[in-house]
Amino acid sequence: MLRFLKNNLKNSSKEDNEKYPSIAKNLDKNVKQLNKMFSSDKNSDFASREFVAQYSNNKINIFYYSTIVNGDKLYTGIIQPLLENVGETLKNVVTLEAIEELSTYEDVIEHINSGYVIIFEDTLDKAFAIDVAQFQHRGIEKSQNESVIKGPKEAFTEALGVNVSLLRKRFHDKQLINESLKVGERSKLEVNLLYVEDLVNNDVLKDVKKRINDIKSDNVRNVEMLEQFLEERPYSIVPSILYTERPDKAATYIEDGYIVILMDNSSACLIVPINFWAFFQSPEDRYLRFLYGNFTRLIRFIAFFITVFISAIYIGVTNYHSEMIPPDLLLAITAARERVPFPLVFEVLLMEIAFELIREAGIRIPNPLGPTIGIVGALILGQAAVDANIISPIVVIIVALSGLTSFAVSDVSMNYSVRLSKYIFITASAWFGMFSLTGAFIVWISYLSSLKSFGVPFFSPVTPTYKSPGNNLFRKALKNEIWRPGNIKPKDIKKKQTE
């Protein structure tokens, strides 16, 4: 039964592709065909106009979506010249920059959908496509989620051309290639790969292209979804593609031989291949002076450690290794816990989940209601729960600390993997204390080091070791960054020309 359905589906889609006839010389025939394909009687913004061209005295018909083209451009660049100008061919008459010749209806459909105007001329068995697209999008705004104090503030916006322009502005190199691929079976959207031709690793590039071409989904709307189609391990706890909304960050990676993937409907880009360290780095680390930048890096890694381990260590130490706690603290915790009815593990989990709730609610809550979160969160969960002896004040400190520090891991994906890992470790240490916590950590770190992002080991260039700019946990002074990251095997590894 299933096989039958499958075959049926396959057949139907095949027919779908092949049913268009070729473009006819007769204009009326073409117009009819096109109107049928686009259901022009129902589709209200599908527009067409017929007139006689001045240069050839032939009937001409133009087709476009009125909602996605620039009306002024259409009038001054196409209609007016065709009506008034005299010339040899259509290409000489139309004043707009680029004209493509199309020979199949598939191309015609695709171009109309992308905001082109299609011109059919009587007696010609081809169509002309002219780009007059004007999709609506936001302007360039400040980076919201990856803000910096020192450094450029621009962020990507939901327009491919704008995003590419933002990147080209930052990297003036004739070798910077903007390669375009199509993705999606039904709605074909453009995916742009940006890379430096004489730096990028061809194997990785080929791999990326293959994965994009292999996507058989009907529609891939934006890079956020593309990311999940490209990933090698969709069920993994850690991400393998870097996602950023900052053009300067993307430019830094392009410079080092990475590949940046852009799409039209995302105010962000994807960077591949990537390693563990990149998820903790902010472009600001390199904009700040050596010492300051490394200080923030240190703080961020301490925060990472605290987020992942503080609750687990607290549970492990108090439940299994009370001899490890200094007596003053021990007695303080004991005194605080004397009236708490729950086991310590439950107490910690209760607060951790409460914190996750506040965080989730904080993201989803409509802006005018925002302040409620603070009141409910801080007052009810913090103060009142302690006063009611439901949790001990030390747990509030522990959970607040782990919650607060989790924000220092600013990458959205890594932030989730850190938070999920936290629960793994909490479970582990509730089980056998530090013993099983260590065990869980070993398993966790082994898993992480076994991962690869587009063939690049997750912990490289630290382990396995490669020549690199030394920009991992800490960074070197800029003038000492001699090498490109060797782990992605760029064509030219030398970054700084030394004598």
Place this chain on the structure above:
Amino acid sequence: MNLIKLFILMVPFYLFLTGCYDKTELEYQAYVVALGVDKGEGDNTFKFTYQIANPETGTAIGGGSSNEPASEIITVEGNDFLTATTTANASVSKKMTLDHTKVLVVSEEVARSDNFLGLMQTASRTTQIRRQVQIIVSKENARDFIKDNKPQLETRPHKYYQLMLERSTETGIVPESDIHRFFQLTEGDADLFLAMYTTATVEKTKNNGTEDEYKAGEIPKKGGNPAEFMGSAVFKEGKMIDVLDGQNTRLALIMDNTLEIDDLLSTYQDPVKEDYKIAGDFSKKSPTKVKIDYRKDVKTTIDVTVPFSFEVLAIPSLVPYSQDEKLREKLKASIEKSLEKKANKLIEKAQKEYGSDPFYWSLYIRNEFASIPDYEKADWNKKIWPNAEVNVDFQMSRLEFGKMVNDSQLNEVRD
């Protein structure tokens, strides 16, 4: 294939079968801060006293009731530290843990008995009693000491012991005497182990001593906590044999490189005006040099050099030592001599009376022997040490006069 995969997947679940073994919530445990040992009713039994800290005292969080005492003291008869906790549980509601025990108070009576070493074996066997637990010898019964020890400012007992032990060992009036060192010295079968000596009952005071010439219980003082830490109990081969006063304890610690004194303020006789004393800060910046010249069947000579610097803190006699080169020399010679005299006296006592040394000097002779049996045959305690010729040389490398060189001119002040 699938079966194998399933089996491998199941492996982690076996761990669940044993989960949470050994887990104890903090509030289900009673933390013993001080452990006391007295002689029991039977021949080989002891009376164990446990001082259990009350976590609710002195903490702001959790709102503990302020009427509860800072600790609970319970004494039971038993065979060893651990099994007696079970007996104590007859009236203590929580599991007694010795993880956080700070001190092991042993009454002088038990310390002087042959049973003491046997009792201490428990401590080396269990993981519960830390090796850092300090052994304290109390003049009276350990229970009485723990009970009468009522510090006014540090009501919480663990804090009191922590601070008290830290400070008193810093000044050197009592030695550091953890269980680890006890076993190290006792099993090394040479040298004397010094334990803190203490009491909480003052019987007779000694009125003519200087600042450290006391044993616990002799200090003329008014007010404060009755408990006094002063001097040391001398253990030879796991048995207490004598008590050293604070001054001799300090001397022993100065000459011993394995222990440290940070803060050694004391007075010395003024060499010019002999009615007065000079106060100063003795500090040893580099280790004591011990050179042992050992030849078989010949008298061993031990040359000990103690380099030290001295900062004068008070010259009540107002003799202008700081101004006069000759006086300075005189002062220097007098301090060195007085220290040497005291040290020699202690060494002589150790040689003749104790038959072993409290300085851990056997360390410096061990490299003369090829094997442990050779060393044991040579017998430090019986043959080498009592017959050795010991030369002690205190060398003052620096003499300082504090931040003010001149004293007030007496005749100008009172004109």
